[in-house]
Amino acid sequence: SQQGEEDPQALSIQEGENATMNCSYKTSINNLQWYRQNSGRGLVHLILIRSNEREKHSGRLRVTLDTSKKSSSLLITASRAADTASYFCATSSGDKLTFGTGTRLAVRP
């Protein structure tokens, strides 16, 4: 079963706009990560946030983590057409990495 559930399932925005994706999970975690997957290919690691962190930045990416609500959000600012992909959150608890169902982001040029 999936630990994380992303919301929304699909998102379509105009180039230059910001995109926000949310992830909710059920059990306590050590850390949470976000991955990107381009059209049926392998996953690319974007960013990791530890359970004792609340916010983290990497370039145009901003991730927040609220452990009290068991949720995280990924914000992509000033989106580009190349950001079109599926985005997955993954939670780590012990040795296991559990992925959510993903958000499909489409950025229109």
Place this chain on the structure above:
Amino acid sequence: EAGVTQSPTHLIKTRGQQATLRCSPISGHTSVYWYQQALGLGLQFLLWYDEGEERNRGNFPPRFSGRQFPNYSSELNVNALELEDSALYLCASSHRWSSYEQYFGPGTRLTVT
């Protein structure tokens, strides 16, 4: 540094046949993970190997099996293929004590007809 590699890229089999998928981890990584991603779905954890041993297994039937070789490369075998086994199979690798930091290969697309 070379990334995780998988072969073949695509594999077409008929129902009832066996499929063998291969994965080579990043140099220095001892753990290999296998995931199944059916069309439009998230990743489902299949198997985790480390130092040649199966460490964890997802909720899949026994016809999904694998092994890890002394050079840490791995094989995933799927016996008695069923149509619903059609999926993208992703392999990832990590250091043993950094299982949360997994690096993914490009995947093998298995189609069962």
